Amino acid sequence: MTQASRVTGTVRVVGSGLLGASVGLGLSGRGVDVALADASPAAVRLAVDYGAGRMARPDDAPTLIVVAVPPDSVAQVVAAELAAFPAAVVTDVASVKAAPLAELEAAGAALDRYVGSHPLAGRERGGAISARADLFLGRPWVVCPRPGLSRSSVSLVEALALDLGAIPVELDTAAHDDAVALVSHTPQLVATLMARRLTAATDAALSLAGGGLRDVTRVAASEPELWVQILAANAPKVAEILRGYRADLDTVIAALDDVEAPGARRAVAETLAGGNAGVARIPGKHGQDRRFSSIVVLVDDKPGELGRLFGELGELGINIEDLRLEHSPGAEIGIAELAVLPDAQQRAVDDLTARGWRIAG
Amino acid sequence: MTQASRVTGTVRVVGSGLLGASVGLGLSGRGVDVALADASPAAVRLAVDYGAGRMARPDDAPTLIVVAVPPDSVAQVVAAELAAFPAAVVTDVASVKAAPLAELEAAGAALDRYVGSHPLAGRERGGAISARADLFLGRPWVVCPRPGLSRSSVSLVEALALDLGAIPVELDTAAHDDAVALVSHTPQLVATLMARRLTAATDAALSLAGGGLRDVTRVAASEPELWVQILAANAPKVAEILRGYRADLDTVIAALDDVEAPGARRAVAETLAGGNAGVARIPGKHGQDRRFSSIVVLVDDKPGELGRLFGELGELGINIEDLRLEHSPGAEIGIAELAVLPDAQQRAVDDLTARGWRIAG
Numbered sequence: 001m002t003q004a005s006r007v008t009g010t011v012r013v014v015g016s017g018l019l020g021a022s023v024g025l026g027l028s029g030r031g032v033d034v035a036l037a038d039a040s041p042a043a044v045r046l047a048v049d050y051g052a053g054r055m056a057r058p059d060d061a062p063t064l065i066v067v068a069v070p071p072d073s074v075a076q077v078v079a080a081e082l083a084a085f086p087a088a089v090v091t092d093v094a095s096v097k098a099a100p101l102a103e104l105e106a107a108g109a110a111l112d113r114y115v116g117s118h119p120l121a122g123r124e125r126g127g128a129i130s131a132r133a134d135l136f137l138g139r140p141w142v143v144c145p146r147p148g149l150s151r152s153s154v155s156l157v158e159a160l161a162l163d164l165g166a167i168p169v170e171l172d173t174a175a176h177d178d179a180v181a182l183v184s185h186t187p188q189l190v191a192t193l194m195a196r197r198l199t200a201a202t203d204a205a206l207s208l209a210g211g212g213l214r215d216v217t218r219v220a221a222s223e224p225e226l227w228v229q230i231l232a233a234n235a236p237k238v239a240e241i242l243r244g245y246r247a248d249l250d251t252v253i254a255a256l257d258d259v260e261a262p263g264a265r266r267a268v269a270e271t272l273a274g275g276n277a278g279v280a281r282i283p284g285k286h287g288q289d290r291r292f293s294s295i296v297v298l299v300d301d302k303p304g305e306l307g308r309l310f311g312e313l314g315e316l317g318i319n320i321e322d323l324r325l326e327h328s329p330g331a332e333i334g335i336a337e338l339a340v341l342p343d344a345q346q347r348a349v350d351d352l353t354a355r356g357w358r359i360a361g
Numbered sequence: 362m363t364q365a366s367r368v369t370g371t372v373r374v375v376g377s378g379l380l381g382a383s384v385g386l387g388l389s390g391r392g393v394d395v396a397l398a399d400a401s402p403a404a405v406r407l408a409v410d411y412g413a414g415r416m417a418r419p420d421d422a423p424t425l426i427v428v429a430v431p432p433d434s435v436a437q438v439v440a441a442e443l444a445a446f447p448a449a450v451v452t453d454v455a456s457v458k459a460a461p462l463a464e465l466e467a468a469g470a471a472l473d474r475y476v477g478s479h480p481l482a483g484r485e486r487g488g489a490i491s492a493r494a495d496l497f498l499g500r501p502w503v504v505c506p507r508p509g510l511s512r513s514s515v516s517l518v519e520a521l522a523l524d525l526g527a528i529p530v531e532l533d534t535a536a537h538d539d540a541v542a543l544v545s546h547t548p549q550l551v552a553t554l555m556a557r558r559l560t561a562a563t564d565a566a567l568s569l570a571g572g573g574l575r576d577v578t579r580v581a582a583s584e585p586e587l588w589v590q591i592l593a594a595n596a597p598k599v600a601e602i603l604r605g606y607r608a609d610l611d612t613v614i615a616a617l618d619d620v621e622a623p624g625a626r627r628a629v630a631e632t633l634a635g636g637n638a639g640v641a642r643i644p645g646k647h648g649q650d651r652r653f654s655s656i657v658v659l660v661d662d663k664p665g666e667l668g669r670l671f672g673e674l675g676e677l678g679i680n681i682e683d684l685r686l687e688h689s690p691g692a693e694i695g696i697a698e699l700a701v702l703p704d705a706q707q708r709a710v711d712d713l714t715a716r717g718w719r720i721a722g
Contacts, residue, residue, distance in 0.1 A: 179566035192636030205540035275553030310671020
């Protein structure tokens, strides 16, 4: 299934964590010569074992260098790579773009060959052993053009993104950092602060937790070490958004402190309505798509049951547009909520019921 | 598939919204005589059309009355039902329990027949047409005993919960309200306040939104009218938790405002670590379960593909313990992340690859 790559020649990947190893796996799978380097020899050997590429050699002449090191180290490593490989275009994959660029400018690096980029991919927990060739599939990969940067350098990084199945999105450095402060860094902290409230909770309270709490706090499982660096590198923008958040929070607290006061309920209602409006703006099926009808199926939590359900749906020719699984507290059953096209709903309910599945009435 | 019900005689359901109609559907499906009442005759007729029961009659003699009206109206309706049906046990399903009870006590109602309860079920958007017989399946249903309340009254409400497939959980009134303030009401506001930040976002920023933002903000799509009542009825407990949240938020903002100051990064790191600890306490597979291995499959976003995948997994005898679907921005592909038992992972990858599926390398 190998497809020809857009990127040719050797690609040097510096840093063998989740992102670097995933870049290596994806490119190697397309036949690209990937030279892996890492401050830790053990990390490189592990990534080589996973099929992410070969050990880098002193005589490598890469056309493209991908720096995939923690945010705090990006500028220093990019500068060293620019100096060591004067013919290569260098990019990085850090979650923040302005701070490393400012450091590089201050250091007087040869920035005409540096293109900052950021694949919007990753998971709560990383490391080379979590690397996947498809980590970037279908994800936006921001590439940051700058005045004076050649089109061919930008295009080479976009070719890298395309080779890895990502969707290149051009944004300038500041616009990128504004965007991720809002859609990634602030949600991380909002979830973290909610999850912190649970540390002193009673078991009884936690036994009532539902999908809502789980969703709100899921990203709070992310790695502190990495996130401190990300947040520190984008601190002013994140702090500004958090100040707006705090102003709204103060409004809610004041309203709840005297909820029968004139205007108090209205303040809460307007806050909630603002939340409705905000969530409706998020693109994607979960955010706003009402094209589908829902079917809820009760599934015993034992081996084969979910596979059997989907197998039978496949036999019935019913396409699942989306789905959501919920596991039940204290019971050995799960609930599968399937989204199907409206005109398939009745047939799906009838056919599944006829086969003995328990469905919403 | 009708099973004998624990509850016998007529059950009167007052309020034909999502919860009332779902109670009616579930009980009717078990052959219980359900008498539906609602301040709106049109709402009752709609619920009858959906199969939730029959219209209530003046000569009904219910053994159990379920009050499923908005929180602000609960106390008044419960008092009226207690007076009108002197032989019936009356329960309600409101999300808050202390405020209605205090109102009832102040009104001098006959509280020896009133048992407050709360099924932890529901969705972002409700109404009778969203009613489902299985809405309560596998969910906790809190029942609140009180000194002086007969065991038989409490047991009757627990029988109702069991008939609807829910799991009865006994908690006193204050403990219930403490718990839902933490696991339901505060997360609702935290998500709402995050979603509000998106109302002024650029489209470019929103195009970078990933699963993290979607998860954090999902419940912000809930109905403001209902939630104002819930939050107002539990205002002091919610405000207290929000004050703790704000204190942590202030710590983070101060640290980000001067992120190179001594201790600033440590403050952010400790906040993030506290979030890790909190999310790990949530019961359920998403919260803490590391028993499973992950397989990521690329699925074309066209009819039948997901069904075909699950059909083939069923044929291969591979059980899916959990899964997560992601739709890709700007691309006609989706990503299905399957959780399987560790010893099934390699076989699943091999077999799916052999059948032509694209899997992580």
